[in-house]
Amino acid sequence: MTSSNAIAESAPVVDVPAEKTPEAVDGGPAAPSPFELLATGESFGVCDVDGVCS
């Protein structure tokens, strides 16, 4: 794994919004997203913006 110098500062530029994220993996509230959320199995966990990690 490398961390690139040339492209390290910019976030991905998404030019065309795709489908919206139907639901967060952790079961949290739906959030509009330009990304396709990959279905995964049991997550180790996620920390929400309210500071709760589950």
Add this chain to the structure above:
Amino acid sequence: MAGEAFDQATDRLVVDVWSDVMCPFCYMGDTLLAQALEKFPHASGVDVRYHSFLLMPQLSDDDAPVSPTDLLSAKHGLPREQAQAMNDQVTERARQIGLDYRLEQARAVGTRTAHQLSHFAATQGKQHEMVQRLFQAYFTEGLNVADHQVLGDLAADVGLDRDAALAALTSGQFADAVEADIEQARQYGIQGVPFFVFAGKYAVSGAQPVEAFLQALDTSWTETVGSPAAADSTSAGAGR
């Protein structure tokens, strides 16, 4: 739907990661992603970029450090014992993948400055090492990751120029980059971290098992760098 950033390097798979230094599942997620990359046959063609996210934006870098257990207890009105139990569960999860969390001695602080150090390290090709060092400092060593001198030491630990790192922090050279990441996360609707975006297209929320990361890497690699179109593009470019 890959964006312009990826059009510039079709021979590389970019993984963008939003995380916070004080996020326990971010440390786990980064570790698990690294383990997945060790098994991924095209790992040398993968770039991982770290973006800033604030789990506790109410904390200022100038505030005195506080116990994360006390913070959790106070913020959500939980008995301290319950907050401690939640932290114990997180610690056990970390132990299962080989990480040593000592949350009883962790010191929660504002992390904007630490994120600036991550951005500085990115300019030196050391961002992953820096992020991992920051995680270790917070979760295992109980260090104040808002303290400039501590951050300077951590920068030196990963081979960065300590004085240059401190100068960047003092000048706020990367403050705008941190805020831009935070704003970008808001625009993308990212409500929790870690949050991984593969090839600007596929997202994975939360720390995942190695197998899930491998699947995400396989899928995004096949559709981008490993696709016939990408191969044609690469060979055409090589012929110029």
